[in-house]
Amino acid sequence: MNAISKDMSGPLSSFAQRLNDVEGAERQAAIGALLRTGLPDRHVEAWKYTSLRPLSAQEFQAPPAQYDAAQAKSLLDNLLSQHDAVQTLPRIVFVNGRFVKDLSLLPEGMDVSFFSQKSLTVDVQASPDRDPLVALNTALVEDGAILHVAKGVDAGRMLLISLGVAGDTAISFHPRHSVVLEEGARLCLLSLSAGVGPYFHNPVTEVTVGESAKLYHTTLQTEGMQAIALATTYVQVAGHGVYNSFALGLGSLLSRHEVHARLNAPHAQLHVNGAQNLANHQVGDITSVITHAASDCISRQTVRNVLDGHARGVFQGKVLVEQVAQKTDGYQMNQALLLSENAEIDAKPELEIYADDVRCSHGATVGALDDDQLFYMRSRGVPEAQARHILIAAFLDEALSLIEDETAQEYCRAMLAIHFSAERKAA
Amino acid sequence: MSQFLEISGLCARIDADGQEKQILRGVDLTIPPGEVHAIMGPNGCGKSTLSYVLAGREDYEVTAGSVTFKGQDLLAMEPEERAAAGLFLAFQSPIELPGVNNANFLRTAVNAVRRARGLEELDAVAFLKMAREAAKSLSMAPDMLKRNVNVGFSGGEKKRNEVLQMTLLQPSFAILDETDSGLDVDALRIVAEGVNRLRSPDFSALVITHHQKLLDYLVPDRIHVMAKGRIILSGGPELAKKIDQEGYTKFLAEAA
Numbered sequence: 001m002n003a004i005s006k007d008m009s010g011p012l013s014s015f016a017q018r019l020n021d022v023e024g025a026e027r028q029a030a031i032g033a034l035l036r037t038g039l040p041d042r043h044v045e046a047w048k049y050t051s052l053r054p055l056s057a058q059e060f061q062a063p064p065a066q067y068d069a070a071q072a073k074s075l076l077d078n079l080l081s082q083h084d085a086v087q088t089l090p091r092i093v094f095v096n097g098r099f100v101k102d103l104s105l106l107p108e109g110m111d112v113s114f115f116s117q118k119s120l121t122v123d124v125q126a127s128p129d130r131d132p133l134v135a136l137n138t139a140l141v142e143d144g145a146i147l148h149v150a151k152g153v154d155a156g157r158m159l160l161i162s163l164g165v166a167g168d169t170a171i172s173f174h175p176r177h178s179v180v181l182e183e184g185a186r187l188c189l190l191s192l193s194a195g196v197g198p199y200f201h202n203p204v205t206e207v208t209v210g211e212s213a214k215l216y217h218t219t220l221q222t223e224g225m226q227a228i229a230l231a232t233t234y235v236q237v238a239g240h241g242v243y244n245s246f247a248l249g250l251g252s253l254l255s256r257h258e259v260h261a262r263l264n265a266p267h268a269q270l271h272v273n274g275a276q277n278l279a280n281h282q283v284g285d286i287t288s289v290i291t292h293a294a295s296d297c298i299s300r301q302t303v304r305n306v307l308d309g310h311a312r313g314v315f316q317g318k319v320l321v322e323q324v325a326q327k328t329d330g331y332q333m334n335q336a337l338l339l340s341e342n343a344e345i346d347a348k349p350e351l352e353i354y355a356d357d358v359r360c361s362h363g364a365t366v367g368a369l370d371d372d373q374l375f376y377m378r379s380r381g382v383p384e385a386q387a388r389h390i391l392i393a394a395f396l397d398e399a400l401s402l403i404e405d406e407t408a409q410e411y412c413r414a415m416l417a418i419h420f421s422a423e424r425k426a427a
Numbered sequence: 428m429s430q431f432l433e434i435s436g437l438c439a440r441i442d443a444d445g446q447e448k449q450i451l452r453g454v455d456l457t458i459p460p461g462e463v464h465a466i467m468g469p470n471g472c473g474k475s476t477l478s479y480v481l482a483g484r485e486d487y488e489v490t491a492g493s494v495t496f497k498g499q500d501l502l503a504m505e506p507e508e509r510a511a512a513g514l515f516l517a518f519q520s521p522i523e524l525p526g527v528n529n530a531n532f533l534r535t536a537v538n539a540v541r542r543a544r545g546l547e548e549l550d551a552v553a554f555l556k557m558a559r560e561a562a563k564s565l566s567m568a569p570d571m572l573k574r575n576v577n578v579g580f581s582g583g584e585k586k587r588n589e590v591l592q593m594t595l596l597q598p599s600f601a602i603l604d605e606t607d608s609g610l611d612v613d614a615l616r617i618v619a620e621g622v623n624r625l626r627s628p629d630f631s632a633l634v635i636t637h638h639q640k641l642l643d644y645l646v647p648d649r650i651h652v653m654a655k656g657r658i659i660l661s662g663g664p665e666l667a668k669k670i671d672q673e674g675y676t677k678f679l680a681e682a683a
Contacts (some may be wrong), residue, residue: 380532
C-alpha cells in the first residue's frame with residue numbers, strides 16, 4: 001500500500017497517509033481516479049483562476065474523536081441567535097463532518113438517514129472520474145445527511161449545519177449529502193457552515209428535484225478565516241420542477257462553490273444566484289455548469305462580488321444548451337465591486353448553444369464605488385465611511401432580494417449586517 | 428463673524444480629460460443671514476461649479492480665494508462637515524442610489540447631522556412621522572419614502588425629493604442649483620413654497636436659475652449675474668425681469 005503515497009505529489013500528498021488506509025472497492029476506485037489526475041493545478045482549465053496550493057501547505061489529519069464541545073456550541077449559538085425564526089427550526093448538525101445528535105433537532109415530514117449508517121453508494125451525478133474533489137470526497141467520506149421528501153409533501157424549512165472545530169492540527173472532513181424531493185414535494189433548506197482553526201471542508205451534495213417539486217436552497221458560508229472550503233453540488237431538475245438557490249460567501253481563506261445543474265425535462269426552472277463579500281487575502285470562487293437538456297426550461301444566475309484588500313473573486317459560469325433544448329430562456333450576470341487597488345475579479349462567462357431557438361444572455365460588470373453617489377450622500381451629512389458602507393450593503397442587498405424564501409432572505413441580511421459590523425470593528 | 432457667507436476672489440478649476448480648465452475666475456459674493464440671493468447667467472458661466480465648490484466636491488481644485496461660512500473656513504471642511512454646519516446643496520441632477528431605501532437614507536442623513544450638531548438622534552417612529560408630514564406638504568406620493576433614493580423618480584419627483592431632504596435637514600444655508608429646471612408650473616409652485624416655508628432670519632439661500640419664473644414665487648433679496656467665472660453685476664429683484672426681457676448679451680457687453 002505504501003506504493004500509493006509515492007505517487008502522490010502536490011496537494012494530494014497532504015492526504016497521503018489517510019488515502020493509504022482506505023478500504024473498499026468504490027473508495028479504491030476513487031483513489032485510482034485521483035492518482036491518474038492528481039488534484040487539479042492551474043493548467044486545468046476549470047481551475048485556471050483558483051489555485052489549490054494552500055492545500056499543500058499542511059497535512060490534513062482525520063478529525064479526532066474528541067473536539068472542543070464548548071467551541072462547537074458557541075459556533076452554533078452564533079448561527080442561531082441572529083434571527084428568531086431560525087432558532088426553533090429543525091436542524092441537522094455536523095461537527096467536523098460527523099453527525100452530532102445532541103446539537104440537532106431532527107425534522108419531521110421527511111426521511112432522514114445518514115451515510116455513516118449506509119454502505120457508500122455513489123450517485124450517478126457526482127463522478128469521481130470527472131472531478132478530483134468528488135474523488136477525494138468519495139475516498140474519505142465518513143458521514144452526511146440523506147434527506148428524502150415523499151411525493152406531494154411540504155416539508156417546511158430546515159437547517160443543515162456544518163461546524164468545523166480544529167485545534168492546533170489541521171483536519172479535513174468530506175461529508176456527502178443527498179437531498180431528494182419526489183414529485184410535487186417542497187422544501188426550504190438552509191445550509192450553514194462555520195468554524196474555527198485550520199481545516200478543510202470538502203462537501204459533496206447531490207440534489208434531485210422531482211416533477212413539479214420545489215427546493216429553495218440557501219447556502220450561507222461563514223467558515224473560519226483559516227479554513228479552506230471547496231463545495232461541489234450536483235443538481236438535477238425534472239419537468240416543471242424548481243431548484244431556486246442562493247449562496248452567500250463571507251468566510252474562508254479559500255473557498256469554491258461549484259454547482260453542476262441539469263434541467264432534465266421541459267419547463268424545469270433553475271436559479272443559481274449568489275454573492276460574496278471578501279477582504280484581506282481571501283479567495284472566493286463561484287463556478288457553475290448549467291446544462292439545458294430539455295426544451296422550455298429557464299435558468300437564472302446573478303452573482304455579485306464585493307472585494308476589498310487583496311481579495312480575489314472568481315466567477316466561472318457555463319451555460320450549455322443541448323440541441324433538444326429549444327425555447328431555452330437563460331440569463332447570467334456577474335457583477336463586481338472592487339474596493340481597493342489590489343482587489344481582483346476574474347470572470348469567465350461561457351455560453352455553449354446547440355439549439356437554434358433560444359433566448360440566452362450574459363454579462364459582466366466591474367466597478368468601483370461611484371464618486372457621484374458618495375459625494376451626494378456626504379453632502380447630506382453622511383460621513384464618508386458610513387456612505388461607503390451604505391453603498392456596499394445596497395449592492396449586496398439587491399442580490400439578497402433574489403432569495404425567494406423570505407425567512408432565509410431576512411436571515412442572510414441579518415448575518416451580513418453582523419459580518420459588516422465585525423469587519424468595521426476590526427478595521 | 429462679520430457676514431454669514433463670504434466668498435472672496437474664489438478661483439477653481441477642473442481636470443477634464445487631462446486638460447485643466449479654469450472655471451471660476453475670482454468670484455466675490457456676500458450673503459447676509461436671512462436673505463435669499465439668486466445667481467443668473469448663461470450656460471457654462473460657472474454657476475454649478477460654484478455650487479459644487481461650496482458643497483465640497485473633490486473634482487474641483489480651488490486655486491485661489493476663500494470662503495467663510497459663519498466664521499469658519501468652509502473650504503477646509505469635508506462635505507459632511509459642511510452639511511453638519513448647516514450647508515445644503517439641492518442638486519441640479521439628483522443622484523440615484525439603487526438599493527438604498529429613501530426613508531432609511533433620510534433618517535441616516537438626519538441623524539448624522541443631528542449627531543454632529545449635538546442633538547439627540549430620532550428613532551424610526553418619530554422620524555417617519557416627521558418625514559411623512561414633510562412629504563405631504565410637498566404633495567409627494569406616500570410611497571416615495573419607501574422607494575429607493577431617486578430610482579425611477581420622474582424629474583419633478585427628484586426635485587421634490589431634494590426639497591424634502593432640505594426640509595428635514597434644516598440647513599441654515601441652502602444652494603438650489605436649477606431646482607426649477609424640468610418642472611411644470613404646479614411643481615414649480617410647490618417647490619418654491621417648500622423653500623419659502625424655510626425662510627426665516629436664520630435661513631439664507633442661493634438660488635441658481637435660468638428663468639425668471641422661479642423668482643416670481645421665490646422673490647430674492649439680491650440678484651447676481653455671473654459670466655465667465657465671475658459675478659459681473661448685482662442688483663435688486665427687478666434685475667431678473669430686465670434679463671428676461673433683454674437677454675444676457677447686453678449685460679455681458681456692458682461688463683466687457
